[in-house]
Amino acid sequence: EAQVTQNPRYLITVTGKKLTVTCSQNMNHEYMSWYRQDPGLGLRQIYYSMNVEVTDKGDVPEGYKVSRKEKRNFPLILESPSPNQTSLYFCASSYLTVDNSPLHFGNGTRLTVT
Amino acid sequence: SQQGEEDPQALSIQEGENATMNCSYKTSINNLQWYRQNSGRGLVHLILIRSNEREKHSGRLRVTLDTSKKSSSLLITASRAADTASYFCATDKRSQGNLIFGKGTKLSVKP
Numbered sequence: 001e002a003q004v005t006q007n008p009r010y011l012i013t014v015t016g017k018k019l020t021v022t023c024s025q026n027m028n029h030e031y032m033s034w035y036r037q038d039p040g041l042g043l044r045q046i047y048y049s050m051n052v053e054v055t056d057k058g059d060v061p062e063g064y065k066v067s068r069k070e071k072r073n074f075p076l077i078l079e080s081p082s083p084n085q086t087s088l089y090f091c092a093s094s095y096l097t098v099d100n101s102p103l104h105f106g107n108g109t110r111l112t113v114t
Numbered sequence: 115s116q117q118g119e120e121d122p123q124a125l126s127i128q129e130g131e132n133a134t135m136n137c138s139y140k141t142s143i144n145n146l147q148w149y150r151q152n153s154g155r156g157l158v159h160l161i162l163i164r165s166n167e168r169e170k171h172s173g174r175l176r177v178t179l180d181t182s183k184k185s186s187s188l189l190i191t192a193s194r195a196a197d198t199a200s201y202f203c204a205t206d207k208r209s210q211g212n213l214i215f216g217k218g219t220k221l222s223v224k225p
Binding site for chain 2: 004033035040041042043045048058059088090092102103104105106107108110
C-alpha cells in the first residue's frame with residue numbers, strides 16, 4: 001500500500017532532550033516536506049527536500065534540522081526541543097513534476113514538550 | 115507567508131444541504147489544490163485545478179477558479195455527516211519548493 005509513515009504518533013518529552021521524528025515513503029517520491037499545524041495558524045512548512053541530499057528551509061525552520069540521505073526517508077530532528085515546539089507535525093511527499101502532483105501526508109506526530 | 119485564505123472559518127449545515135467554501139490567494143499560481151483533514155489526521159488530496167481551468171468536478175465536488183479575482187471555491191453537494199472535516203486550499207510556489215496552505219474551513223454536517 002502506498003503510504004507515508006511517521007513515527008511516533010505521540011511523543012511527550014522535556015525541554016532540551018534531543019528527539020527525532022521519522023518519516024518514510026514507499027512511492028519513490030522525489031519531494032518530501034515537513035509541516036507543523038497549530039490552532040489558528042494552519043499548516044506551516046518547516047523544511048522540504050526536492051531530492052536526495054537537497055534540503056531547504058520553509059517558513060518556520062528555526063529549532064529544526066532535517067536530512068535526506070536516502071530517497072525514502074526524511075527525518076525531522078529537534079536538537080534541543082522547547083515548549084513552543086509543542087505541535088502536530090506532518091510529513092508529506094509527492095512526485096516533483098511541472099504540474100506539482102498532490103501531496104501524500106502521513107498521519108501526524110503529536111509532540112508535547114514540557 | 116500565508117498564500118491561501120479560506121472563508122468562512124467555520125460552517126455548519128444540515129445533511130443534504132450544499133456546502134460552499136472559498137479561498138483567496140495573493141500571487142499568481144500554476145495550480146490550486148483542495149485538501150480535506152479529518153480531526154487530527156493527515157490531509158487527503160481532493161482535487162487539483164490548473165490556472166488555465168475554470169471549473170472541475172469530482173463526484174460531489176465542484177471547484178471553480180477565477181484567476182482574475184485570485185479566488186477559488188469548493189462546493190460539496192448533497193452533504194453527508196461523513197463530510198464533516200476541515201478543508202484547506204493550497205497554492206503552489208513549487209519553483210521555490212513550497213505548497214502554501216490556508217488556515218482551513220471547518221465544516222460540520224449535522225445528521
